[in-house]
Amino acid sequence: MDHARAMDIEISNIMAEAINEADGTYNILVGNDMVSTKTIIIATGVPYKATLPREDFFLGKGLGYCATCDGPIYRAKDVLIIGHGEEAEHEANFMAEICSKVYYLPMYKEIGDLDQRIEIVNAQPRVIMGEDFVEGLELNNGQNIKVEGLFVLGAETSPERLVPGLEIADRHIRVNRNQETNLPGVYAAGDCTGPPYQIAKSVGEGQVAGLNASKYSSSGPTQRAPKGKSTY
Numbered sequence: 001m002d003h004a005r006a007m008d009i010e011i012s013n014i015m016a017e018a019i020n021e022a023d024g025t026y027n028i029l030v031g032n033d034m035v036s037t038k039t040i041i042i043a044t045g046v047p048y049k050a051t052l053p054r055e056d057f058f059l060g061k062g063l064g065y066c067a068t069c070d071g072p073i074y075r076a077k078d079v080l081i082i083g084h085g086e087e088a089e090h091e092a093n094f095m096a097e098i099c100s101k102v103y104y105l106p107m108y109k110e111i112g113d114l115d116q117r118i119e120i121v122n123a124q125p126r127v128i129m130g131e132d133f134v135e136g137l138e139l140n141n142g143q144n145i146k147v148e149g150l151f152v153l154g155a156e157t158s159p160e161r162l163v164p165g166l167e168i169a170d171r172h173i174r175v176n177r178n179q180e181t182n183l184p185g186v187y188a189a190g191d192c193t194g195p196p197y198q199i200a201k202s203v204g205e206g207q208v209a210g211l212n213a214s215k216y217s218s219s220g221p222t223q224r225a226p227k228g229k230s231t232y
């Protein structure tokens with residue numbers, strides 16, 4: 001980090017929530033900002049795996065992983081946010097502005113800066129209530145909280161959710177020896193590309209990805225592989 005800072009590289013500690021491509025440029029939603037870039041290296045760690053029963057089923061049916069993306073759907077409604085880290089608080093505060101009621105269930109110890117309107121829930125999630133759509137969350141203390149929206153935030157990101165169209169094999173991002181993914185200009189390194197989950201492997205892949213991304217970035221747009229036909 002010292003080295004990166006010494007090179008004047010801008011570092012942002014905000015969660016990347018969604019990445020979309022338009023005309024060869026990737027637009028990354030970072031908090032309330034949009035960052036546009038030609039090249040990305042994904043190094044998001046071990047991919048998130050659903051932990052609650054029927055979590056996969058409820059995705060898009062009241063359950064989401066990005067509050068700032070789906071938030072407006074829940075305007076004036078009650079939502080519950082399961083926060084896996086402090087970065088989830090930023091999204092919870094955003095929801096407090098637009099929702100009728102926000103419950104926040106932290107999966108970590110030290111809560112930072114939460115909007116006063118948010119009700120903190122000190123229990124563990126057990127079961128998502130509802131048949132076809134989310135109707136609430138059952139907790140391990142026997143309490144049931146009725147909500148229309150449920151968000152799981154700040155856990156490790158599932159790469160295919162972050163970048164639509166990214167090729168996945170056994171939950172991990174598929175890469176070749178150049179650390180290229182199937183999407184031109186998108187590279188991946190570290191635990192997100194698969195085991196062994198070890199520092200030496202992650203750093204090595206990161207170095208290869210860095211060199212190749214840098215080469216790609218400095219090549220003119222004419223040398224860019226056609227959409228869907230990277231050298232992968």
Ligand SMILES: Cc1cc2nc3c(=O)[nH]c(=O)nc-3n(C[C@H](O)[C@H](O)[C@H](O)COP(=O)(O)OP(=O)(O)OC[C@H]3O[C@@H](n4cnc5c(N)ncnc54)[C@H](O)[C@@H]3O)c2cc1C
Nearest residue numbers: 014015016043044045046157190191192197198199200202
């Ligand atoms: C308890 C423990 C002990 C370990 N011991 C060893 C050991 O002794 N030796 C060894 O070699 N390895 C060890 N490992 C494994 C090692 O830590 C990992 O292999 C290595 O950290 C992986 O590096 P990474 O950069 O791929 O991912 P990570 O270090 O997991 O970093 C990923 C980062 O991406 C961030 N992130 C995720 N999604 C987003 C997003 N959407 N936007 C912005 N940021 C995001 C995460 O918050 C995280 O900071 C251990 C791991 C654990 C958990």
